[in-house]
Amino acid sequence: MSGASLDNAALADALEAFAALLELAGAGPYSARAYRRAGELIRTTPVPVAELVRAGRVRELRGIGAAIEARLRELVETGRIAELEELERSVAPQLVAVGRLAGVGASRMVAIGDALGIRTVEELRAAAADGRLRDAPGVGPETERRLARALERAGEARPRRGLLLNRAWRLSEAVADALGGEVAGDARRWRDTCERLAVACAAREAAPVLDALERHPQIVSLLERRPDGGVGVTVEGVPVEVVVAPPERYGTALLRATGSEEYVASLEPLPDAPDEAGVFRALGLPYLPPELREAGAPAAPPAELVEVADVRGDLHCHTTWSDGKTSVLELGRAARDLGYAYVAVCDHTEAVRVVPGVDADALRRQGEEIAAANEELAPFQILRGVECDVLPDGSLDLPDDVLAELDWVQISVHAGQRARREEITRRVVEAMRHPAASCLSHPKGRILNHRPENALDLDEVFAVALETGVALEVNGLPDRLDLAGEHVRRAVAAGVALVCSTDAHSIRGLGNMRLAVATARRGGATRADVLNTLPLDRLLAARRSK
Numbered sequence: 001m002s003g004a005s006l007d008n009a010a011l012a013d014a015l016e017a018f019a020a021l022l023e024l025a026g027a028g029p030y031s032a033r034a035y036r037r038a039g040e041l042i043r044t045t046p047v048p049v050a051e052l053v054r055a056g057r058v059r060e061l062r063g064i065g066a067a068i069e070a071r072l073r074e075l076v077e078t079g080r081i082a083e084l085e086e087l088e089r090s091v092a093p094q095l096v097a098v099g100r101l102a103g104v105g106a107s108r109m110v111a112i113g114d115a116l117g118i119r120t121v122e123e124l125r126a127a128a129a130d131g132r133l134r135d136a137p138g139v140g141p142e143t144e145r146r147l148a149r150a151l152e153r154a155g156e157a158r159p160r161r162g163l164l165l166n167r168a169w170r171l172s173e174a175v176a177d178a179l180g181g182e183v184a185g186d187a188r189r190w191r192d193t194c195e196r197l198a199v200a201c202a203a204r205e206a207a208p209v210l211d212a213l214e215r216h217p218q219i220v221s222l223l224e225r226r227p228d229g230g231v232g233v234t235v236e237g238v239p240v241e242v243v244v245a246p247p248e249r250y251g252t253a254l255l256r257a258t259g260s261e262e263y264v265a266s267l268e269p270l271p272d273a274p275d276e277a278g279v280f281r282a283l284g285l286p287y288l289p290p291e292l293r294e295a296g297a298p299a300a301p302p303a304e305l306v307e308v309a310d311v312r313g314d315l316h317c318h319t320t321w322s323d324g325k326t327s328v329l330e331l332g333r334a335a336r337d338l339g340y341a342y343v344a345v346c347d348h349t350e351a352v353r354v355v356p357g358v359d360a361d362a363l364r365r366q367g368e369e370i371a372a373a374n375e376e377l378a379p380f381q382i383l384r385g386v387e388c389d390v391l392p393d394g395s396l397d398l399p400d401d402v403l404a405e406l407d408w409v410q411i412s413v414h415a416g417q418r419a420r421r422e423e424i425t426r427r428v429v430e431a432m433r434h435p436a437a438s439c440l441s442h443p444k445g446r447i448l449n450h451r452p453e454n455a456l457d458l459d460e461v462f463a464v465a466l467e468t469g470v471a472l473e474v475n476g477l478p479d480r481l482d483l484a485g486e487h488v489r490r491a492v493a494a495g496v497a498l499v500c501s502t503d504a505h506s507i508r509g510l511g512n513m514r515l516a517v518a519t520a521r522r523g524g525a526t527r528a529d530v531l532n533t534l535p536l537d538r539l540l541a542a543r544r545s546k
Contacts, residue, residue, distance in 0.1 A: 100237020488523020
C-alpha cells in the first residue's frame, strides 16, 4: 500500500490493527486504548489526516500525541508500520483469533503454534484433523475439543460476548463498504448487542468477494469459504459472515442474512426477488423495517415510526462543567449544524460523586454562559438543564428554587442500582412527583455486558409518568440503550411520552441519536410518541403544563 494513497479510513484501520496486536502482545491497556481512540477520531475527521501529518499539524487533533504522530508519519511516508508487521509475525494473529472464538487464551495459542510449527488457520485445521493438537504442551482433551469445534462450526461462529451495537455497525459497515455490500445480521436490526455480524453482497461469483474479504485490514483469516459466501475473523476473534447471491436473488439473501432466524422461519418458504420489497410483495405482506423483525413481529409496522430526521433537539448533553469534553458554545454550534432547533445542557449534580458535578452556584454561572451563547446562535436555542441525581430518599440533589429556574430537568439514579424492587421503585416515583422533573434518565440503569438492568417496576413508573407528565428516556449511549426496545413497546402501549437522547459527552457523542431512535423504533415508537420531535415552543408548553 502506498503511503500517498492512504485515506482516513486506511489510516484508522492501521492504527486499530496496531492496537489489537498490542493487546495480544500483552502491552499496557492504556497504550492500546490510545491507538484505538486515535483510529476512531481519524475515521470521523472531516479533513484528510495524511495532509495534516505532512504539514506537521496532526497533533492539533485532540488525543494525538508524539508516539501516535510518529506512527502516522511512518504510515504516510512508507505505507506501513514496521512494528505492526513484526507484531503480526510474533503474535500469530490467525491462531489467536481462532483461540478467541474457542475461549483459549492468546499466550496459549502462540505456544501451540510454536510447539507445532504452525501459524495459519489452515495449518491449525490440519493439525486438529491429524490429532496433533494434543502434542502441544498444556493441551488436554478439553482444549483440543474446543479448538476442533471452533474450526468445524466456522459458519455458525459467534463472538464469545455480544458486541455493542456501535462497534458492530462500525466493523460491519467497514467490511460492507470494502466489498460493495450491505450491512446485514444483528446490526441491521439494531440489536442492543450483536452476535451475528453479516454482510450481504450481490455478485455472480463468491470467490472475488471472499478474496477482497481476506485482504481487508481488519480480517486476519478466512475460517470458511463456500459457493455462497464465507466467514472471516478479526484479530480480536470476531467472526464476520459474508453472504453472496446473484442480483436476481439478492433481496431474498439480504432478508435471510438480516434475520432474525425466528422471523425468517415464520416467512418460509421465501420467494426469490432482487430486493427485500419484492420479497414482501411476493408474500403478500407489507414491508417490515429490520428493527421489527424479531420473534412475534407485527404483521405490519406502526404508521410513522420515528425517524432521526424527525428529532428537533437533543435533551441530554454534557459539557466541561461536569464530565463532558466540549464547551456550552461548542455544543450549541454542533447541535445547530446537525439541523436541530435546540439542545439541552444537562450536566451532573454533585451527588453523582464519580465525576465532577455542578451545585446551585455553578448552575447559575452556567446559565450566564448559556445566555451569551444563545445571543450568538439565535434563533437556535440552548436550554438550561441538569441531570439531577435522585437521592436515596427520593429527593433531588438541588434546591427547589434552582430547579424551578431550569428549562429541562433529567432525574437520574446512579448509585444503588442493585436495590430491591420496592426500594428503587419508591425512590424513583417519589422523584418523578417533584414538580421540576421533566424526564427519567436511563430508567433501568443497565450497562451492557457489565451490569444487568435494575429491578425497577416499570408498570408503576408508567402509571406515575401518566399522572405527572414526566417522560421516559431512550438513552443512546452504546453501552446503555435504556429504555430497551421491549421496554419501549410497553411504554408506548401505556401511552407514556418518550424522549430520544444521546447523553452526549462530546461532539461525536451527538451521533448516537441514531442508536436512540433505532432502539425506540424496535419498540414501535412513532413520531407522536417522542417529545423531542416537537418544536421548542410546544415542547416547553408541554413541560410547563405538568
